[in-house]
Amino acid sequence: MYQLIASLLFITLLTGFRFAQTEQTTHSTTTCSTSNTLKPLGDTLKLNDMIFANYFSPNFDGYNDKYTILNVENWPGNSIKIFNRWGELVYQAEPYLNDWDGTTNSSNAIMDKKCTDGVYFFEFYDGKGSKVNGTITLKR
16 A cells, blocks of 8 residues: 555656545455556546646656656657647647647747746647647646
8 A cells, every 4th residue: 555655646746647546445365455546636638548737847857847648659640739828839749749848849939939837728639530628837
């Protein structure tokens, strides 16, 4: 049980996700084993087997420095577009590989290279016909 708690703490620090233990079963014969099913809490989005973080903090402290979508590597044909509050494209990637660090790759000369704190909007396509829209809070 202590190993599970330590693992959850590590995942929480690494990804910014909060997890809840939703099911626990214990079987006992001569040994005891526990199986757990985890699900995300809060305002995170889910598409297929991907879970979209709604927050990241690219301040280079080693935690949540890049925007993360869990299991995105299972969808190699994916693409993402990220917009600021004025609808300007600040970042796009095809495929997205969990590499957005809060800087723009857009050719918009008005914007600074480093995105400011705030809420950003995204459109994500899984490459198989499904699309999800959501928000990302960037806090340095």
